[in-house]
Amino acid sequence: MREVYVAGIGITSFTRLEYPLVEIAAYPGLMALRDSGLKKIDQLYVANMGSGRVNGQTGLASAVVDHLSLTPAGAVTIENGPASGASAIKEGFMAVASGMHDVVMVIGAERMREVNQLEATDFVATLTHPLAEYIYGVTLPSLAGMFARLYMEKYGVTSRHLAMVAVKNHHNAMDNFYAHLHEEITLEGILDSPEASTNNPYVADPLRFYDMCPVSDGGACLILVSADVMKKLNKPMIRLAGIGQATDTHAVHERKDPTYLFAVREAAKKSFAMAGVKPEDVDVAELHDAFTILEIAESEEVGFFKKGEGHIALEKGETKIGGKIPINPSGGLKAKGHPVGATGVGQAHEIVLQLRGEAKKRQVKNAKIGFTCNFGGFGNNVVCLTFIKEK
Amino acid sequence: MELNIYAYKCKRCGHIHYPYKTICKNCGENDHNEFDIVPLPKKGKLLTYTTLYNPPSDYEVPTLALGIVELEGGHRITGQLNIKNPKIGMNVEGKVEVVRKEAYNKHLGMVFYQA
Amino acid sequence: MSIDLEKILRPVDMVLPEFPAKYMTLSNGQEMVVRQVNRDEIPDILPHVEKLMHVERDYYHIVAARVYAELLAYYTYRVQDEYVLAAQVDGEIVAVVNGRIVNPDIGMSFHTLSMRRGLRVGAHAFAAKMEYHMDILKQKEVLIVAESPIGFRRWMIEYKLEKRFHIPHELGGCPSWSLTRNLFDNARNTLVVGRRPVPEKLLAKAHDAILPPTDPPKPPEDLLAATRSMLDNTGTSLIDMRRKLGGM
Numbered sequence: 208m209r210e211v212y213v214a215g216i217g218i219t220s221f222t223r224l225e226y227p228l229v230e231i232a233a234y235p236g237l238m239a240l241r242d243s244g245l246k247k248i249d250q251l252y253v254a255n256m257g258s259g260r261v262n263g264q265t266g267l268a269s270a271v272v273d274h275l276s277l278t279p280a281g282a283v284t285i286e287n288g289p290a291s292g293a294s295a296i297k298e299g300f301m302a303v304a305s306g307m308h309d310v311v312m313v314i315g316a317e318r319m320r321e322v323n324q325l326e327a328t329d330f331v332a333t334l335t336h337p338l339a340e341y342i343y344g345v346t347l348p349s350l351a352g353m354f355a356r357l358y359m360e361k362y363g364v365t366s367r368h369l370a371m372v373a374v375k376n377h378h379n380a381m382d383n384f385y386a387h388l389h390e391e392i393t394l395e396g397i398l399d400s401p402e403a404s405t406n407n408p409y410v411a412d413p414l415r416f417y418d419m420c421p422v423s424d425g426g427a428c429l430i431l432v433s434a435d436v437m438k439k440l441n442k443p444m445i446r447l448a449g450i451g452q453a454t455d456t457h458a459v460h461e462r463k464d465p466t467y468l469f470a471v472r473e474a475a476k477k478s479f480a481m482a483g484v485k486p487e488d489v490d491v492a493e494l495h496d497a498f499t500i501l502e503i504a505e506s507e508e509v510g511f512f513k514k515g516e517g518h519i520a521l522e523k524g525e526t527k528i529g530g531k532i533p534i535n536p537s538g539g540l541k542a543k544g545h546p547v548g549a550t551g552v553g554q555a556h557e558i559v560l561q562l563r564g565e566a567k568k569r570q571v572k573n574a575k576i577g578f579t580c581n582f583g584g585f586g587n588n589v590v591c592l593t594f595i596k597e598k
Numbered sequence: 599m600e601l602n603i604y605a606y607k608c609k610r611c612g613h614i615h616y617p618y619k620t621i622c623k624n625c626g627e628n629d630h631n632e633f634d635i636v637p638l639p640k641k642g643k644l645l646t647y648t649t650l651y652n653p654p655s656d657y658e659v660p661t662l663a664l665g666i667v668e669l670e671g672g673h674r675i676t677g678q679l680n681i682k683n684p685k686i687g688m689n690v691e692g693k694v695e696v697v698r699k700e701a702y703n704k705h706l707g708m709v710f711y712q713a
Numbered sequence: 714m715s716i717d718l719e720k721i722l723r724p725v726d727m728v729l730p731e732f733p734a735k736y737m738t739l740s741n742g743q744e745m746v747v748r749q750v751n752r753d754e755i756p757d758i759l760p761h762v763e764k765l766m767h768v769e770r771d772y773y774h775i776v777a778a779r780v781y782a783e784l785l786a787y788y789t790y791r792v793q794d795e796y797v798l799a800a801q802v803d804g805e806i807v808a809v810v811n812g813r814i815v816n817p818d819i820g821m822s823f824h825t826l827s828m829r830r831g832l833r834v835g836a837h838a839f840a841a842k843m844e845y846h847m848d849i850l851k852q853k854e855v856l857i858v859a860e861s862p863i864g865f866r867r868w869m870i871e872y873k874l875e876k877r878f879h880i881p882h883e884l885g886g887c888p889s890w891s892l893t894r895n896l897f898d899n900a901r902n903t904l905v906v907g908r909r910p911v912p913e914k915l916l917a918k919a920h921d922a923i924l925p926p927t928d929p930p931k932p933p934e935d936l937l938a939a940t941r942s943m944l945d946n947t948g949t950s951l952i953d954m955r956r957k958l959g960g961m
Contacts, residue, residue, distance in 0.1 A: 225770075323862065325655040332654065339617040340676050342698045342705040344653050344662045352648030353666055360646075360686055390831050393742030400738035402906040406833055407740060412649040417740065458617055460666045460674040465646065660873070 208304040212437040213445040213594070214430045215243025216556050221387045221425035221544030223320040228255075228262045232316035233274040235428035239312065240275075243430045244440055249308035251275075251282040254295035254315040255548035257330050258284075262318055271314060281308075288334045289497070290583025291315065292427070292551020293590035297450050299431045309433045315552030316426035327422045331547060334584050336458040348419060350459055350585040351498035352411030358466050358500055359413060362515040366413060370398045371521055372499035373417045373541055379528065380538025382568040387423045387544030418499040423544030427552040429559070443563045449484070449593030451477025459585050468508045470589040471580060475509035478578070482593035486510030489532060489593075490574040491561045493554035495582035496539040502526075505580050506534060509591065528571055536561065536569045551581035555592060562596040601694035602637035603708050605673060609634060616673055640692040641713060642669035647684045656700065667692070667710055677708035689713035724793035727814065732798055732845045735907035736915055739832045743802050746911055746919040747841040750799045755788040757923040758799065761806055761828060768930050772861035779860075779884065780824045783811055795823075798845065800838045802829075804924040808838040812846065812855070813883070820846035820855040821883050822892075825864070828926035836867055840905045843872075847897045856889040858882040868892075872900050 217238025253268040268282035287294040292315035380386035397407040453473030496502035537557040558577035605616040613624035647665035663679035697707035734748035765777035786792040800808035827835030859865040878888035
């Protein structure tokens with residue numbers, strides 16, 4: 208297999224964007240082309256979950272490749288639920304590593320705010336099991352709520368720990384121009400004051416409003432190239448070193464222990480093994496905190512902390528910027544935003560920024576190894592990526 | 599007639615699946631995919647639950663209680679709850695009722711009550 | 714204008730009890746004061762409302778235009794029995810709500826204009842307005858309409874308002890919804906918050922000056938471009954807009 212490097216990156220603000228979806232996808236592509244200095248690509252992958260259903264547009268990749276005037280390059284749309292982004296990066300990696308292509312552009316883009324919040328939630332809920340979950344009115348927040356309840360019962364995680372994740376990620380997002388929510392929140396405001404239960408009402412008991420990610424529009428792009436191309440570009444050598452993907456049962460109730468995220472564990476293990484690193488070597492990580500409980504659970508499953516100890520590390524501040532293993536310096540899905548199809552690419556974008564040392568105020572010092580976990584469904588399709596900075 | 603939710607029992611190894619799968623998860627052999635249809639038990643213990651405060655827009659209720667129940671025999675099922683103060687580990691009993699309406703279509707599913 | 718004519722034009726207001734100021738903690742930890750503002754303070758609020766008349770998203774334009782008219786009418790004595798409450802954070806105005814008393818039993822809710830988004834500021838201010846009608850004025854019901862889908866979800870759905878479609882609301886004659894005492898009591902625990910009395914310092918800061926909102930809702934870069942682009946997927950209108958703005 209050939210080695211694969213990240214030559215260029217681009218991103219839009221994750222927020223409500225009143226642009227056509229094609230432009231939301233094309234703009235980060237343009238940014239990434241400018242960033243890399245490349246003019247032509249061989250292949251485009253566009254990760255998107257809902258264009259057919261939410262935006263009434265299919266064949267997105269063909270539209271985007273033409274919008275960027277990159278024809279006749281190949282173009283493919285990839286839909287893999289909320290893990291579409293990292294899945295598309297995996298496809299891009301394989302295309303370059305196999306020797307088939309030298310320059311591959313991977314774009315993730317989503318426009319969910321074209322419909323209202325309830326419709327957007329319902330659209331994401333269609334990825335649950337149609338007969339065993341969806342018909343009961345199960346949505347992703349409710350699966351997270353049931354997961355959180357069991358987790359709290361079993362490991363002693365409290366609402367305060369969940370709120371601490373939210374406070375940390377909102378704080379990180381303050382320094383991220385592209386983040387959806389630029390609003391500091393405090394434990395006082397969302398948990399302790401007499402008004403907290405109104406500021407922060409239950410959404411899926413025990414999860415509250417500030418435990419949920421926002422519904423965002425946005426796009427992000429990565430350009431992956433072979434070593435030969437990369438050497439000519441004079442850019443920091445960020446190598447996509449490890450990829451792991453794993454799946455789990457479609458219906459959550461079928462898992463042996465519903466508090467274990469086996470797919471996360473497997474995917475992380477594969478990704479670390481491929482990159483030849485250990486979890487403790489990682490300097491900075493972006494985890495899929497669509498719900499605050501997931502950041503705690505994933506930080507354990509990927510191997511940063513022992514099972515049941517993620518919330519203790521959080522309490523000690525080990526996951527803050529400057530801590531032992533900073534998690535979600537971008538603000539994570541919680542505050543940076545969660546345009547479902549774009550999220551995986553957005554996470555990779557942040558890690559590349561961090562490894563390049565271009566993350567400004569939220570920079571993790573001397574970051575050499577970065578890790579992302581992109582979580583699809585409710586843990587039934589997970590892709591983990593490991594990036595290494597080379598000299 | 600008593601309504602049931604049905605599970606799928608592998609004709610070779612006897613493993614019970616809910617929901618249906620094309621290939622048995624237990625024996626994993628792809629040279630057969632035959633299942634007997636068996637009704638799921640209705641009694642069980644509540645494994646976890648949540649109250650959803652903004653259910654999907656086609657529900658005309660302000661909140662929706664959902665839970666995962668471990669049925670007798672160890673099979674699990676996701677269902678709706680009709681219990682005042684649910685607690686993890688409590689005994690529950692299910693009834694098959696309408697759980698969702700889509701235009702004139704009615705979906706049947708398990709609704710759990712305190713046993 | 715002769716003084717006699719002004720007397721005819723100016724309605725005679727009922728004497729209404731004042732809304733006792735209250736305060737609450739927002740999710741960002743800041744403390745927000747909700748208090749009644751008097752006529753003399755209206756000119757300090759109007760310029761901040763005016764800017765929102767040009768925000769063509771989420772119906773800010775129509776709400777701001779109507780609030781502007783209502784505040785002006787209040788200031789110039791051209792509306793009967795109106796009251797205005799303002800929400801302030803460190804003196805900065807973050808929301809304006811107003812309404813009118815139709816008769817001792819029925820209140821008419823006018824508008825809720827939030828100038829800072831994402832902190833439930835508008836929801837708190839609306840709840841204060843309902844509290845004024847129900848607890849302070851002891852009215853039986855308040856008639857409400859929404860102009861935006863956000864308002865509809867906030868008021869009609871969260872408070873589970875009852876239909877009074879046979880009564881045209883004073884805002885455009887739209888079918889009214891009603892908050893009854895019963896519904897208000899149901900919502901009291903979850904939606905109506907705030908503490909009294911307001912600490913002196915906090916209240917003094919609020920009374921000291923009405924400062925402009927620091928992060929008000931802003932219009933999309935080019936109103937027409939954004940609207941047109943919904944119908945025009947080639948994005949020509951947006952490219953045109955960027956050209957006007959100079960580059961991407």
